[in-house]
Amino acid sequence: MAYPVPMATMRAAALGSPGSLALTTRPVPEPGPGEVLLAVEATTICGTDLRIESGAKTRGVTPGVVLGHEVAGRVAALGGGLGAGAPAVGAQVGLAPEWVCGSCGPCACGRANVCENMRLFGTTVDGGLADYLLVPAPAVAQCVVAVERETDPALLALAEPLSCCLRAHARLGIGAGDTVAVLGTGPIGLIHCALAARAGARVIASGRPARLEPALRFGAAHATAATGAELVAEARRLTGGRGADAVIVAVGAPELAGVSLELAAVGARVSYFAGFSAGASATIDPNLVHYRRPRLGERHPRRLRRGGAPAVVGGPGPGRARHPPLRPGRRPRGLRRGAPQARPEGGRAAGHGVRAAAAPERRRAGG
Numbered sequence: 001m002a003y004p005v006p007m008a009t010m011r012a013a014a015l016g017s018p019g020s021l022a023l024t025t026r027p028v029p030e031p032g033p034g035e036v037l038l039a040v041e042a043t044t045i046c047g048t049d050l051r052i053e054s055g056a057k058t059r060g061v062t063p064g065v066v067l068g069h070e071v072a073g074r075v076a077a078l079g080g081g082l083g084a085g086a087p088a089v090g091a092q093v094g095l096a097p098e099w100v101c102g103s104c105g106p107c108a109c110g111r112a113n114v115c116e117n118m119r120l121f122g123t124t125v126d127g128g129l130a131d132y133l134l135v136p137a138p139a140v141a142q143c144v145v146a147v148e149r150e151t152d153p154a155l156l157a158l159a160e161p162l163s164c165c166l167r168a169h170a171r172l173g174i175g176a177g178d179t180v181a182v183l184g185t186g187p188i189g190l191i192h193c194a195l196a197a198r199a200g201a202r203v204i205a206s207g208r209p210a211r212l213e214p215a216l217r218f219g220a221a222h223a224t225a226a227t228g229a230e231l232v233a234e235a236r237r238l239t240g241g242r243g244a245d246a247v248i249v250a251v252g253a254p255e256l257a258g259v260s261l262e263l264a265a266v267g268a269r270v271s272y273f274a275g276f277s278a279g280a281s282a283t284i285d286p287n288l289v290h291y292r293r294p295r296l297g298e299r300h301p302r303r304l305r306r307g308g309a310p311a312v313v314g315g316p317g318p319g320r321a322r323h324p325p326l327r328p329g330r331r332p333r334g335l336r337r338g339a340p341q342a343r344p345e346g347g348r349a350a351g352h353g354v355r356a357a358a359a360p361e362r363r364r365a366g367g
Contacts, residue, residue, distance in 0.1 A: 012066045012130035018055025031079035034137030038073035041153035043128035044355035069097035069121045071128035072156035094159045099139040154357035165191045172269045176200030181244035184251025185211035193218040232262045257282035264294045271297030
């Protein structure tokens with residue numbers, strides 16, 4: 001599929017200051033040597049975007065940055081010097097949100113997911129809430145992932161969070177017969193529910209009342225709005241006093257750090273999957289760690305790779321897993337005048353999809 005010649009200017013949702021996200025007009029970037037210009041087809045809105053916009057997340061955020069790191073696009077133009085492995089103009093691609101240096105201590109020992117010099121689209125460099133996105137030369141090989149078949153762009157953009165969840169589940173070793181407690185039933189929690197249920201696990205989901213019915217639709221066997229000691233008692237009752245084999249904290253509420261350990265069975269796996277605000281602290285009972293010996297999860301890798309989540313949502317044949325019932329919401333539609341408005345997870349759009357997807361309304365060249 002050929003793509004139109006880029007227009008002279010583009011629209012971009014840029015962060016003026018915390019709490020001030022504005023729709024701006026700026027020149028379309030011109031790809032330099034080794035760079036790739038993508039025409040953005042869809043960008044799904046992540047909780048991280050909302051935290052950046054509100055000012056809850058400021059670390060590593062470049063002033064004036066264009067938000068959006070869950071991106072699907074199409075190659076619009078190529079810079080010079082790209083080799084034979086470069087994606088073709090017109091090819092549909094997913095975008096890994098980060099690239100690493102490959103030389104720092106963590107990278108050298110195989111822990112690139114905590115690279116000391118990591119760069120991220122939508123945080124340190126401009127992301128996908130724009131008509132076009134420029135992929136810097138060092139990021140092309142690491143981040144641009146071609147799909148093998150045309151895919152709904154809003155669904156392809158979900159490859160990034162799905163990839164995170166898939167890799168977390170692989171590390172947790174979730175399988176048939178496990179009981180998995182998912183704390184938080186926002187978009188990430190729903191994906192975790194679906195993946196665990198697909199693996200044959202019994203899922204207990206905990207979240208706000210408005211999100212319980214979606215959790216059941218995504219595979220949870222039991223969904224509850226209980227919190228704290230009431231949640232622990234309910235989970236113990238459901239597991240015959242044993243607790244959960246795996247606990248996934250899918251929302252950045254510090255109090256869940258302690259609750260997750262109380263929910264865990266002896267030797268359980270516990271993943272603090274969600275990000276927490278800077279300066280957050282939590283109280284835990286160290287005896288739960290000492291006597292029940294849970295395996296505490298680390299920060300999840302956020303790498304999108306060929307054969308990974310893009311294959312799940314856009315690949316053919318035996319490499320294509322049956323993805324859970326992921327369905328992006330279509331609000332907001334397009335990049336419109338004025339600052340984009342995001343709805344809370346429990347709001348009107350809550351039951352309509354996993355994420356809200358922004359899809360630029362493509363203008364003609366020169367427009």
